[in-house]
Amino acid sequence: MKGIVFSEFIEMVESKFSPEVADEIIGKASAKLATGGAYTSVGVYDHLELVELVTELSVLSGLPVDELVATFGKHLAGRFAELYPAFFEEVNGTLDFLESVDNHIHKEVIKLYPDAELPQFTSERIGNRLVMEYQSVRPFAALAKGLIEGSALYYGETLQVEEEDLSSGRGNHMRFTISQQLSR
Numbered sequence: 001m002k003g004i005v006f007s008e009f010i011e012m013v014e015s016k017f018s019p020e021v022a023d024e025i026i027g028k029a030s031a032k033l034a035t036g037g038a039y040t041s042v043g044v045y046d047h048l049e050l051v052e053l054v055t056e057l058s059v060l061s062g063l064p065v066d067e068l069v070a071t072f073g074k075h076l077a078g079r080f081a082e083l084y085p086a087f088f089e090e091v092n093g094t095l096d097f098l099e100s101v102d103n104h105i106h107k108e109v110i111k112l113y114p115d116a117e118l119p120q121f122t123s124e125r126i127g128n129r130l131v132m133e134y135q136s137v138r139p140f141a142a143l144a145k146g147l148i149e150g151s152a153l154y155y156g157e158t159l160q161v162e163e164e165d166l167s168s169g170r171g172n173h174m175r176f177t178i179s180q181q182l183s184r
């Protein structure tokens with residue numbers, strides 16, 4: 001997993017919790033981390049290191065792992081909007097944006113970073129509803145959920161997101177049904 005994901009995660013912990021909490025979870029997890037918790041944005045690290053860090057944050061904060069990962073996804077969507085604004089600006093709203101992730105955005109990502117490890121999405125659009133199926137060898141369905149919610153925040157839209165777990169709790173195969181609430 002790309003170093004940018006790790007550095008953004010640690011920045012989120014520093015700002016949403018505190019720098020001390022960030023140090024503490026790195027300290028607690030470091031025995032299990034090959035890197036000892038030192039990441040650079042250009043490096044590539046085992047995604048299980050992120051799982052370790054989130055698990056320690058969950059122990060410390062008492063919040064469920066999935067909730068923390070989804071919160072991180074929301075944060076990451078905001079950061080992607082700052083770092084890669086063109087992807088957000090070239091479409092008109094959340095559903096169009098989400099449809100472009102698999103067939104456009106992640107394709108550009110893999111051209112720029114051939115070592116990126118990306119999930120697959122299939123999507124089907126029926127009017128104001130998008131059925132998006134996430135599949136990966138990594139267990140980051142909750143990250144996808146947060147990224148979906150964070151994208152809606154960017155466009156200022158209210159969406160209803162239903163989840164159907166197709167992975168028996170493994171977190172690597174999830175069907176999201178995303179419906180747009182039309183403003184009256």
Ligand code: HEM
Nearest residue numbers: 001002080084087101116117118119136138140143144147
């Ligand atoms: C401008 C928008 C986006 C950019 C630039 C982007 C880029 C990336 C990058 C660089 C990674 C890390 C790859 C690695 O660590 O090797 C990643 C992973 C991921 N992306 Fe995106 N992404 C964007 C939007 C989205 C959205 C909206 C979703 C969800 C609908 C999404 C779902 C994911 C997930 C779940 C992963 C984790 C890897 C996995 O589950 O296997 N991305 N993306």
